[in-house]
Amino acid sequence: MPSIELIDINKSYGAVHVCKGINLTIADREFVTLLGSSGCGKTTTLNMIAGLDDPTSGDILMDGRRVNDLEPVGRDVAMVFQNYALYPHMTVAGNMGFNLRLRNFSPAEIHERVGAAASALDLSHVLDRYPSQLSGGQQQRVAIGRAIVRHPKVFLFDEPFSNLDAALRNRMRAEVKELHLRLGVTSIFVTHDQEEALSISDRVAIMRNGSVEQFGTPEDVYADPETVEVARFIGTPQVEILECVIDRSNGSNTVLRCGSASLPITARQAVALGTRTEKVLVTIRPEYVTIGGQGTSATIRDVQPTGPSTLVKLGWEGSAIMARLNGIVRLTVGETAHFSIDPMQLMLFDNESGRRIKTKS
């Protein structure tokens, strides 16, 4: 299975610059997700890897070989499309075997390969049906079956589950992950659903405005975001971003003043801030915010019980912060509460560039 390299890929449609200098190196057998909101260039990037679109500039390498000028079939990629793209006039077996027929496989081999894929995907009983006679989940499995009968070198998935209901989506997610573990084929998956991306990927490339903001493991992009946009984009609920000034008035004990609230920081963070005087952007994941005890005083603005936890939005003078409390917690909106944070978990970002102000470990 090949490794895939995107080197400084640009794509423009007229004056619209969709992909801006994308660089990615995807390892052999890796499962990588391109994650971003709609219009960020993730599907265009996937289409360029597939050979369906040509980059305006830049190189696409597979196993070190430049494949820019190869058709999809020459790159040996298989793709699962968002709207399934099943041929409506062909049966399930016809759909799955079409690419083998084009490559002049013998009917016996087509039968064998389609049969094997169908039984792996639980489609054996619908092989004679037409796509319109199938449920959404079955249609999606046929689309996956069509991809796996070819034994391709690379699997590409373009938001394959966005038309399925939540329960089915979870099941299909597990099936795709299992398929990847079993076949070990390099896979690139496009989605706008962060939960989906984090749950199935080895690494996630977070895209925004045609560029890759961060490329890392699911743990990295959640716990260690490199930009404020990644911090905001990853994680549910979305974190609140505070604009804070650095207060060094109390000698060596530097704190962040965020509106009327003051947040403590660690010595390492104080070192990382150096001699900065301008504002910094600050956020913290809700699970590191606790309510009760002394802490900073704030007003409860919203309470959302989700079952295993309760999300609480706390606000004060133009700022807000989210807290996640274990279990169902009864709190009243409008009341005052005291919260405290784990300063180790505070994430600081440059106000101008939005880039992380890293502490040295």
Added chain:
Amino acid sequence: MAARQSILGRAGIVLALVVFVFAATGPIVWLLLSSVLQQQALTSIPPDLSPSSFTLANYLEVFSSAAQLGRAIINSLIVATFTTALAIILGAPAAYALARLEIKHAGTILLMVLAAQMFPAIVIAIPLFITASKLGLIDTKLLLILVYLSFNLPIVIWVLRGFFMGLPLGLERAARVDGASPLQTFLRIVLPISLPSLFAAAIFAFIEAWNEFFFALIMTRQTAQTVPLAISAFAGQYQTMFGQMMAAAAISVAPIILLTILLRNTILRGFADGMLKG
């Protein structure tokens, strides 16, 4: 209130449909009615619709002089069928290429295709006649097929191009990933799913060729005479046999109406398509 509005709305729709059905079927009903009325009953004002006025004599007369109408029907069938087949065989690939392939000057080509349609028939009739007569094609079915093709092909290309452009790209992209060439994609994916639209375009081309009068009048004499000319022959210098003319017209429109009724679902799908999920 909402219920009352919806009743009013429904009444409006029903009324509009009734008017439409009358407007669409009225001429056909009148045609059929006239074809079974005696000449006198038909020409009196108002027409005499008493049972004694009805007769099948017009049909019998038409059938007794059937040789001419029969030959015309066969001519029309040959001309319309070949025109339609050629228009689809040539038009569909052209339309697909113009819709999907990267062709230089595609816009200019499309405009030229359309421009060919824009000349008034009378402008091209005389040069066409001279050219055809020099080629010895006057009064041949081949000439009619070529002439009809020249104004059916642009329409077929434009209609089908519009349809192909409305097809979701996903299917063709999937075919490309599956390893199909553009021609394989067209023949094995696009054409089969476009059958309803091809039928609709074909029916349109067929009707155009079947009904055409002007060029048939100029370019044919006896041998290649088509149905509209045969019908017009019932209008003589001194007398017009309205009843017989209507009977002949009824016979000649029968295949078209039959074809449309038989294929109505396909034609409707052809017009409604573009909503195909892909």
